[in-house]
Amino acid sequence: MLLSLAITAALSACQKPAAPADTGAAKADAPAAQPDLPPLAAFNVADLDTSKNACTNLADFVNSKWLAANPVPGDKTSWGSFEMLDERSEAASKGIAEAAAAKKDAGGIEKLIGDLYATGMDEAKIEAAGIAPIQPQLDRIAALKTPADIAQYLRDEFAAGRGEVFSFGAESDFKNSSQKIGYAFQGGLSLPEKAYYLEDGPDGKYKTIREAFVKHVSKQLQNAGVAAADADAQAADVLAFETRLAKASLSPIELRNPNNQYHFVSMADADKASPNFPWSEFFKANGVSADGFSLSQPKFFAEFDKMLADVPAAQWQAYLRINAIDGMAPFLAAKFGDERFDFFSRTLRGQKEQKARWKRVMDTVEGSAGEALGQLYVKQYFPAESKAQMETLVQNLRDALKARIEKLDWMSAETKAKAMEKWASFTPKIGYPDKWRSWDGLATGRDGYVQNIMAAAKFNHAWDMAKIGKPVDRSEWGMTPQTVNAYYNPLMNEIVFPAAILQPPFFDPKADPALNYGGIGAVIGHEMLHGYDDQGSQFDAKGNFNNWWTKADMTGFQSRTARLVKQFDDYVAIDDLHVKGELTLGENIADLGGLNVSWDAYQNALKAAGKSGDDKIDGYSENQRFYMNWATVWRRNFTPDELKVRLNTDPHAPANFRAIGAPSNMPAFAQAFGCKAGDAMVREGDKQVAIW
Template sequence: MKSLKPLLLPFAIAAALTACQTHDQSAASANTATSQPATPALPPLATFNVSDLDTTKNACADFAGYVNGKWLAANPVPADRTTWGSFEMLDERSQAASRSIAEAAAANPNAQGVEKLVGDFFASGMDTARINAAGLAPIQPMLDRIAALKTPADIAQYLRDEFAAGRGEVFSFGAESDFKDATRKIGFAFQGGLSLPEKAYYLEDGPDGKYKAIREAFVKHVSKQLQNAGVAAADADKQAADVLAFETRLAKASLSPVELRDPNNQYHYVSLAEADKLTPHFSWTEFFKANGVQADGFSLSQPRFFAEFDRMLADVPASQWQAYLRLQLIDGMAPYLADRFNDERFDFYARTLRGQKEQKPRWKRVLDTTEGSVGEALGQLYVKQYFPPESKAEMAKLVDNLRLALKARLENLDWMSPDTKAKAMEKWASFTPKIGYPDKWRSWDGLNTRRDDYAGNVLAAARFNHAWEMSKIGKPVDRSEWGMTPQTVNAYYNPLMNEIVFPAAILQPPFFDPKADPALNYGGIGAVIGHEMMHGYDDQGSQFDAKGNFNNWWTKADRDGFNARTAKLVKQFDDYVAIDGLHVKGALTLGENIADLGGLNVAWDAYQNALKAASKRGDEKIDGYPSDQRFFFNWATVWRRNFTPDELKVRLNTDPHAPANFRAIGAPSNMPAFAHAFGCKAGDPMVRADDQRVVIW
């Protein structure tokens, strides 16, 4: 069972914090809690501190080391994580706060509404004795049905029913705004079905044979998991080989992460009749009926993948389909089953693939499940206790200041024609900011949960959330919806709604502190605000207009000029070596790098405007350092992050964000303001030569 990710991913400031998650997307409720516990002590904040600076290093040569080197050396990745830094420290605080809420809800026998949902998930998930005693029973009916599949028609019907239950396999299907009419929701079918990070892991040996070794480990994992479910060892080995062959065929028909960044590869609208013709062994008309959807068409986003999927329905033996579907079911449900399933899943996906040494404590894993199943219900309780109204008011002011600074930069562009600039300004004027939490909460009426059935709760929520998702298709877009929960330490830009969104949990140090000096706030959350705004003008977001439609608003000459400038940024990041001779992929990370560069420049301008309004110059010292330097110190502090070697290698292939240490230096190295603040000279590593320096927005 694979979770359905957003089909056109919102452009976030950071990659997901957890190494491996299998739960479904979260939502919220209209009900309120009946009680709240006293606020407990939380883990420390990741606040910038001058004592962390390594003054033995030269800021103009190794800025990331100067700001973060001492901290990173003293803060290795904890055994239950694969990364550790500013984001993860805030995530620990968010989890500790969520734990106190969930424990109180679980302890309240009279809990109602969202409190009951959260309490039921947490209490049932912590009942390990009951979960282990249940063994395979929660998924035995699905395994029995898989064992009975004989024909392509049987398999097609099984897949339709699995999607209706919120447990879709092989591909993803969800509701998203129509690229050509962003006011309405349509269905999107998207490639999927792979257990390994991306297609290269199936088709290449990789550096030092790494991918080949991972494939071999994957086959062993599949065999062990099938044996955990009662399959004899010899048969399990054969089925494991069949699973790898099956997924390899899907991989050959799949697009790479770089190719998927192109919106043209994310949208391909067809009528139901056209789709049925493309996949004669899989009726989309019947699929829509099974999922309660009434629509004339949808986006069959990667036609080549779905054509191959249809051929596989026809020519892959039922026994091989059965092996694949068994593995998908068992691995997908493993976190909610007896320990032997969860432990085996962890051993491959987290330990072998990403270098995580230990599992998270049980309470964290159960919170992950609660977050994935009823996350906004938990968020409704979170904001009542942990998000002060004054933070939302201060953030609104900062957003306004950043918007004005961006407007000035757009108006003063010297490389863009008046016609294109007018469209850019139209897009600027229509930005919608969202801060903290949704203005209205989703209803959970009809979702029934229990204190004694963890897997049952997960399955019920999966079906409920899928039906809710399907109910959006064919209807106007609800602009009040959020794509992240309030307790998420992240932020995002959605090009289809032209909105920038800042959940409550990120509005803490080092990003935001109402009591901090302006330099720290503008270098932290100010740059994050600027980053999300600039996603509207990166290589992907710039292909969507002010109304959120996929529509070219550029003259050819302006687009060619933009591409020439961004090509230089691709080259800069291609040149960064991350680990063991492996380079950053400039094309994969381009959108985030554009947003970092533009966002930091916009934040700098807004910070300078704030200084002028306060009759200050930026050379006033706080804790012994000029405020101009403190602006860049906090930018780098945001990007202090350690990785396990294996996690870093996976991210180089799959993550649209460059490794954090390169984000700390990439944008500042292109800014004369940085060189001036630190007295850097031509030839210093942090000073790009004029012909290499990138200026876009």
């Protein structure tokens, strides 16, 4: 799902590599006992800091005590509700992988998972192999002499599932969402985004990171046998190469514009635009036949084509060499993985220590065969009653959203009719796919970790390429069942809730309605509202990139969203660094609209039960518990360096601001807690934002 990087809106920044969505319908068995899983992140009144005032800062009242007692573990860069559920999902998945690895007669997906896990855990064999598993790749790079050589190498690397310089994958056509086409997307940068190459950054931080990056490249090349002086020169060449790519790249904020994600060209025109990299040859090498595709960022690809012609072969070799080494470093001898960790995790993001070996291997299993693992996961860990209750909640939220759209006083009847068309065509997916992907043809064994990873990469790439030119398979998922997240895909107009997120604090079949509506209810609303955020609102009921707004209504919408941009621009996250309101706008619209819709659905549920929401549980009213669980979802500590990277790259605002951003715009919150005009959590007048 290439475009999931830019278009699909997830609830939170993903912590694990996203895996592509075996055959046969899934049937969830009764959940297995979970004796050794880490604790849940459930709301608990004992965690509240009663010295703080909810009307001043809801996040501090609900989370400050817990956050002070739960610093970021050494093997992570963030810690909170999402990460606690990640730990549970990971531990459950480990048990499945260990059992598969120990099974002598395993076949099918059990053999696949067992082979990946067993070879990943065989450190002695990995250490003994050294650099040998990628030596053929390095030898080929060393033999590159001409632009044609380099172009052929890049084509072959993509066909092997290892792409350099840019990204390429299948996704729905923006203009005809029922069909899959190819998308070429900018890439090739090692650092988080273009500013890290072109600016010195606050207190010279980006300059320091660039210097550390050059040292990392040199050290990693030396690990592969390059002499120190030559490694230093090559490292400087790599930085210069990536800096040139950065100058031609769009920023994360620019990439949020769908117009910058889609640029359809005929194959003939693409070949004319890239004389040094004929795209028809690229498609042929990847086993694809097509008349055209999206060359999504023309400026970037024009520069790439020039670089094939005017960058010396030796500089290309340096860039491709470090990509080959760093790309496989986590799967090679320890010195390679350690060096990669030292720069990308410790220096860049502030992670103090590597994750346990088994956790790193499970990340690889997830990235290589995540849905195969998910098929085994849901049989043990997803009760059927959870899916049934979720379906009821989704319907309740749908009804509440419909009512809100119908009552909007700033939108014309003409645009409302189109909005309702989109509402009527929402597709919810809950727990796991109805149809599992087939892994037939992927051969793995116990000979080597890198061999298995390469086999999976090639297989997954071929699977993706086979979609191009075909109708969209609406049964596919873009996340695995064991992923603690949720997403909206505007090209499918679908909202998706993997099994692993359907646990406290998000969802608990035994919890009072306030907690479930403040948790998973708000998540359901959040994903629905992505269909009407600043990006999703540009796609119609069929998932096509198509304007369905009157000019006046769009102007009114943008004036309201501008106030939300300003609200988040004003939040200071760390060291005088502000949240970027434009970068986080889509998520903030979804939070605000989603929480409002869930509140309405919750009030409807209370009314049906003959209740007011004023009844108290553990000393707090049900209405208060709704908002307190919303804040519990967003309790999260970050390392300072991780937070700084996310401020530049993550379309989600830091969690503490998500906890307060939406409630502070809701009169119902002020009423629930008895807040008064002038309180920090009460936004009034022009500062109060109401959109959906």
